[in-house]
Amino acid sequence: MLIDLSLSNTALYDGCTIEEVAGRKNLTTPTADAIEIVGRNIAAIVATIPTNERHTVTLTGPMAVWAYIICFHAVVHVFRHVNYADARGEYLVAAHG
Numbered sequence: 001m002l003i004d005l006s007l008s009n010t011a012l013y014d015g016c017t018i019e020e021v022a023g024r025k026n027l028t029t030p031t032a033d034a035i036e037i038v039g040r041n042i043a044a045i046v047a048t049i050p051t052n053e054r055h056t057v058t059l060t061g062p063m064a065v066w067a068y069i070i071c072f073h074a075v076v077h078v079f080r081h082v083n084y085a086d087a088r089g090e091y092l093v094a095a096h097g
Contacts, residue, residue, distance in 0.1 A: 001049065001079075003042075005071060006061030012041050012071075031066065038067060042074040054078055060085040 003009075007018050007025040015037040016029040027034060057079040059071055068084075072093075076082055082094040 001053070001057045002085075003045070003057060003059050003071060003075070004061040005059055005063040005067050007063065009061070011045060012038060014041055031064075035066060035070060039070050039074070042071050046074055046078055049078075054080070056081040056083065058083040058085050058090060 003012070005012065007013060007027060013027070013034075016027060016034050018025050019028050020026070029037065057075050059068060059075070059082065072082065076094050077096070080096050081092060084091050084093050
């Protein structure tokens, strides 16, 4: 499974305000509020994934470190393997069982 943390992921940022300036999306919701919203949203997203499909998840997409921390926390004990992917490759960052 792939979870895109970029601002294009409308399910992850549902409830946040995003505006586009000069072709670039910007999160205008204050960070403290966005952390709470994204935390609730990622928990809801993970809850919809059947247990037997929770093998490997890859977090990717351009976004602030806080979003990666929130999402990593939500998936690390739910999936067997957590990967991170960027333009240079995909890397295993956590493995359980």
